[in-house]
Amino acid sequence: MDLEFTQEQLEFRGEVRGFLTRELTPEVWKNHRDQSEQGMWTEAFTKAFRRKLGAAGYIGMGWPKEYGGGGRSRIYQAIFWDEMEYFRAPGLDRSITYVPNALLAFGSDHQKKLLLPQVMRGELAWFVGYSEPEAGSDLANLKTLAVEDEVSGDFIITGQKSFSSDAHMADYGWVAVRTNAEMSRHRGVSLFIVDMKSPGVEITRYQTLAGWTHHSVYFNQVRVPRSMLVGDLNEGWRVVMGAIDFERAALASHGLVGFQLDRLLDWCVAGHDGAPPQIEDPLVQDELVRLAIEGEGTRLMTYWLASLHERGLMPQHETSLALLVKRETARRLDVAGLELLGPFGPLRTGSPWVQLNGEVEVEYRDRLYFQFAAGGFDITRNVVAQRGLGLPR
Numbered sequence: 001m002d003l004e005f006t007q008e009q010l011e012f013r014g015e016v017r018g019f020l021t022r023e024l025t026p027e028v029w030k031n032h033r034d035q036s037e038q039g040m041w042t043e044a045f046t047k048a049f050r051r052k053l054g055a056a057g058y059i060g061m062g063w064p065k066e067y068g069g070g071g072r073s074r075i076y077q078a079i080f081w082d083e084m085e086y087f088r089a090p091g092l093d094r095s096i097t098y099v100p101n102a103l104l105a106f107g108s109d110h111q112k113k114l115l116l117p118q119v120m121r122g123e124l125a126w127f128v129g130y131s132e133p134e135a136g137s138d139l140a141n142l143k144t145l146a147v148e149d150e151v152s153g154d155f156i157i158t159g160q161k162s163f164s165s166d167a168h169m170a171d172y173g174w175v176a177v178r179t180n181a182e183m184s185r186h187r188g189v190s191l192f193i194v195d196m197k198s199p200g201v202e203i204t205r206y207q208t209l210a211g212w213t214h215h216s217v218y219f220n221q222v223r224v225p226r227s228m229l230v231g232d233l234n235e236g237w238r239v240v241m242g243a244i245d246f247e248r249a250a251l252a253s254h255g256l257v258g259f260q261l262d263r264l265l266d267w268c269v270a271g272h273d274g275a276p277p278q279i280e281d282p283l284v285q286d287e288l289v290r291l292a293i294e295g296e297g298t299r300l301m302t303y304w305l306a307s308l309h310e311r312g313l314m315p316q317h318e319t320s321l322a323l324l325v326k327r328e329t330a331r332r333l334d335v336a337g338l339e340l341l342g343p344f345g346p347l348r349t350g351s352p353w354v355q356l357n358g359e360v361e362v363e364y365r366d367r368l369y370f371q372f373a374a375g376g377f378d379i380t381r382n383v384v385a386q387r388g389l390g391l392p393r
Contacts, residue, residue, distance in 0.1 A: 085255025
């Protein structure tokens with residue numbers, strides 16, 4: 001196994017870093033951050049930045065050329081995601097990562113030709129409609145119903161989706177529904193692409209512990225053309241599971257962990273309030289080395305997944321494993337940040353003694369959802385055990 005990047009790949013990484021450094025200046029950080037948004041950037045700036053990514057050719061670089069993609073190796077796509085996470089750039093979400101990749105894998109030719117060019121230009125935002133009040137980790141329990149209109153052939157969707165990240169800025173929804181209540185739980189499910197401007201779509205919002213706004217989406221007799229059915233009718237479970245594997249691969253990117261570790265290391269190297277640098281403490285050294293080792297494991301898994309996709313494979317339990325390692329490492333870094341900052345750790349932005357702009361405290365609250373979102377730690381372990389190791393339920 002070759003764990004080194006080619007010269008061309010290293011140059012591409014430098015190009016992406018240069019782009020992000022030029023675009024995300026201190027002035028931009030000052031003027032466009034918004035802690036009421038999940039991505040911590042204003043909606044307007046997020047959309048504008050996504051269009052810049054499209055104009056620069058970074059969206060869809062790993063897609064087939066027949067759909068307007070760059071036809072480049074999936075390694076380049078992983079490098080781009082890695083750097084975007086490291087710089088905490090806006091717009092790195094489902095709209096340019098796993099939804100279009102799932103659309104490429106499962107969508108019709110009509111859907112691809114209609115939507116992918118807009119995605120590549122950074123013009124479309126998506127929300128993913130899986131979770132419901134009674135269907136979260138047990139997604140097969142979903143109750144949102146789609147009934148076919150026998151006259152027009154359209155489907156009429158009624159129901160509610162919960163924990164609908166960024167639904168308020170979405171142009172389309174990637175929505176799982178029940179189309180046959182008589183079939184087994186894992187059949188009778190279908191996946192539709194829903195225009196969020198359709199009559200009958202209502203979005204509500206509520207504030208999370210971290211301060212950003214989350215959403216629920218209500219579908220009240222929302223009409224969707226049959227042409228927006230992804231895959232076969234009543235066989236959407238396969239589409240959903242495949243899309244979730246793409247989701248986990250994207251979310252497993254190493255960049256966040258790399259940024260956390262570098263920021264924490266810089267803090268420990270610098271002295272504070274006349275005290276010796278914390279890096280001189282052997283216990284701190286031991287903790288940082290342990291976290292660095294886990295961070296390197298996260299990085300290797302990022303590019304391992306990319307290499308599997310590059311070979312045309314569809315990794316399943318591998319994506320779960322990579323996401324578990326990344327998110328558990330990120331949470332350990334969250335805790336280590338609070339501990340090493342000591343009494344400065346819990347201070348919030350606005351305190352005269354706050355350190356690192358209060359980011360460590362905000363991020364600790366923000367990423368509590370890592371433990372249960374996208375499957376959660378315990379369920380993900382079950383997936384790895386059963387699908388990867390062949391262990392019984």
